[in-house]
Amino acid sequence: MEHAIEMIGITKTFPGVVANDKVTLRVADGEVHALLGENGAGKSTLMSILFGAYNADSGTIRIHGKEVDIKDPNVATELGIGMVHQHFKLVHNYTVTENIVLGMEPTRRLGLLDIGRAEKRVAKLSETYGLKVDAKALVEDITVGAQQRVEILKTLYRNANIIIFDEPTAVLTPQEIEELIQIIRRLKEEGKTIVLITHKLKEIKAVADRCTVLRRGACIGTVDVADVSEQQLAEMMVGRAVEFEIEKKPARIGEVVLSIKNLSVADQAGHLKVRDLSVEVHKGEIVGIAGVDGNGQTELLYGLAGLSPVASGTILLDGQDITKATIRKRIELGLGHIPEDRQKHGMVSDFSVAENCILKNYYQKPYSNRYGLLDQKRMEADASQLIVQFDIRAGQGSKTKAGSLSGGNQQKTIVAREINLSPHVLLIAQPTRGLDVGAIEYIRHRIIAERDKGRGILLISFELDEIMNLCDRIATISKGSIVGIFAQHEVSEREIGMMMAGSRREGGEA
Numbered sequence: 001m002e003h004a005i006e007m008i009g010i011t012k013t014f015p016g017v018v019a020n021d022k023v024t025l026r027v028a029d030g031e032v033h034a035l036l037g038e039n040g041a042g043k044s045t046l047m048s049i050l051f052g053a054y055n056a057d058s059g060t061i062r063i064h065g066k067e068v069d070i071k072d073p074n075v076a077t078e079l080g081i082g083m084v085h086q087h088f089k090l091v092h093n094y095t096v097t098e099n100i101v102l103g104m105e106p107t108r109r110l111g112l113l114d115i116g117r118a119e120k121r122v123a124k125l126s127e128t129y130g131l132k133v134d135a136k137a138l139v140e141d142i143t144v145g146a147q148q149r150v151e152i153l154k155t156l157y158r159n160a161n162i163i164i165f166d167e168p169t170a171v172l173t174p175q176e177i178e179e180l181i182q183i184i185r186r187l188k189e190e191g192k193t194i195v196l197i198t199h200k201l202k203e204i205k206a207v208a209d210r211c212t213v214l215r216r217g218a219c220i221g222t223v224d225v226a227d228v229s230e231q232q233l234a235e236m237m238v239g240r241a242v243e244f245e246i247e248k249k250p251a252r253i254g255e256v257v258l259s260i261k262n263l264s265v266a267d268q269a270g271h272l273k274v275r276d277l278s279v280e281v282h283k284g285e286i287v288g289i290a291g292v293d294g295n296g297q298t299e300l301l302y303g304l305a306g307l308s309p310v311a312s313g314t315i316l317l318d319g320q321d322i323t324k325a326t327i328r329k330r331i332e333l334g335l336g337h338i339p340e341d342r343q344k345h346g347m348v349s350d351f352s353v354a355e356n357c358i359l360k361n362y363y364q365k366p367y368s369n370r371y372g373l374l375d376q377k378r379m380e381a382d383a384s385q386l387i388v389q390f391d392i393r394a395g396q397g398s399k400t401k402a403g404s405l406s407g408g409n410q411q412k413t414i415v416a417r418e419i420n421l422s423p424h425v426l427l428i429a430q431p432t433r434g435l436d437v438g439a440i441e442y443i444r445h446r447i448i449a450e451r452d453k454g455r456g457i458l459l460i461s462f463e464l465d466e467i468m469n470l471c472d473r474i475a476t477i478s479k480g481s482i483v484g485i486f487a488q489h490e491v492s493e494r495e496i497g498m499m500m501a502g503s504r505r506e507g508g509e510a
């Protein structure tokens with residue numbers, strides 16, 4: 001087999017962590033090679049070394065059989081290696097072509113930029129690879145998916161024959177993901193070698209030839225994708241069997257517990273982000289809000305939780321109007337909130353796990369007496385119980401600083417606190433974002449257990465899998481309004497994806 005890339009025995013350490021531990025990766029010429037691993041497994045580090053953004057502590061790299069020293073990204077570019085980063089590096093008020101030629105402008109003899117020639121070449125490349133990008137458009141006017149295709153064009157413009165994608169689908173809608181998969185196939189047909197970083201097994205099955213799995217910095221192995229199931233890939237990634245779809249009983253739906261009527265909420269700059277939105281949540285059901293990031297989800301939850309004022313409309317909790325209630329009042333009436341931004345709204349990093357566990361009821365019995373004195377012993381005893389119950393891994397038990405926990409354990413701490421307050425309604429945003437497969441499985445189980453206790457749950461997630469698996473009803477949000485609401489079994493992931501992109505389906509009331 002002819003190898004485009006050989007990375008042999010690569011080690012890279014950061015203070016306190018071995019990000020890559022003697023990792024070996026061999027990518028055949030012209031294949032699509034997936035690099036799979038949980039968060040923090042070392043995937044981006046390994047590819048940043050290949051791209052020259054980091055230098056390895058030890059190990060050897062060969063490109064097309066020749067040993068190389070990739071000191072910086074310029075060397076990588078010269079070797080024909082391009083990288084499409086997780087966070088795009090585009091200048092918004094520049095055109096597509098200006099962004100592409102940035103740093104390598106073709107000049108006329110007098111040193112003037114020959115933008116016309118560049119535009120022609122960009123248009124040609126866009127057509128060859130089916131990228132559908134307008135070379136003259138301003139980057140700020142094109143979709144996120146198109147911006148990603150500009151990044152792809154940037155690598156092609158520099159004649160890359162090895163293209164690395166770092167978690168490219170994280171920012172895309174399901175339709176855009178399908179398009180990207182087509183583009184990757186096209187790149188392969190044209191003879192490019194592709195490395196695709198992902199933790200999504202479906203995508204690997206859809207497009208990759210082989211897959212190398214990293215776990216905690218170490219290389220677990222390389223497999224032919226056709227020979228393994230998603231289940232087997234997940235086991236390699238996590239190190240144990242994983243349950244994908246959580247089994248759940250049919251919902252036992254009670255009366256309406258949360259009623260949102262014609263709600264409008266503005267963001268901090270005063271722009272209306274939630275527009276005339278209405279939805280109801282019953283006891284014992286999970287209602288999911290599906291949508292692309294930035295369509296009003298954040299502001300909806302802020303409005304409901306009392307973090308932002310409501311511009312118009314009403315919110316009823318158990319029939320009581322809480323539209324203008326203080327945050328504390330809402331909590332006392334039974335509103336729980338697992339927020340999107342854990343660090344900012346979910347916990348106080350400098351506080352211990354115990355203190356974080358009573359963040360919302362410290363001033364009440366049994367924690368405070370009528371003189372306002374805090375019962376430390378009681379607080380720590382209760383927290384220790386939650387630590388056991390919710391499997392929170394904290395080095396120094398209830399005294400551990402919340403900020404020093406891993407993301408998954410921070411999230412478990414917040415989930416423990418909110419569930420422990422026995423809320424009637426639980427608002428949940430992005431409960432598993434950035435967590436590894438084991439913690440995801442655990443938190444999803446907990447959410448379903450709350451539903452089965454008769455709580456009403458409103459769940460916001462950008463992960464369609466999560467919405468489809470957990471929710472009893474699914475509402476799709478686009479530009480701040482609900483564009484359709486369906487019972488989970490009535491609708492396909494594909495249809496939800498279309499609605500997320502803004503199209504309405506006829507007769508959508510559930």
Ligand SMILES: Nc1ncnc2c1ncn2[C@@H]1O[C@H](COP(=O)(O)OP(=O)(O)O)[C@@H](O)[C@H]1O
Pocket residue numbers: 014015017018019037038039040041042043044045046
């Ligand atoms: N610049 C950095 N400084 C310190 N630690 C880092 C840095 N980049 C990555 N790490 C650590 O290295 C490990 C691997 O990270 P990364 O390669 O980003 O993983 P992945 O891309 O698989 O999610 C993680 O523990 C991460 O916290």
Ligand SMILES: [Mg+2]
Pocket residue numbers: 043044045
């Ligand atoms: Mg990464």
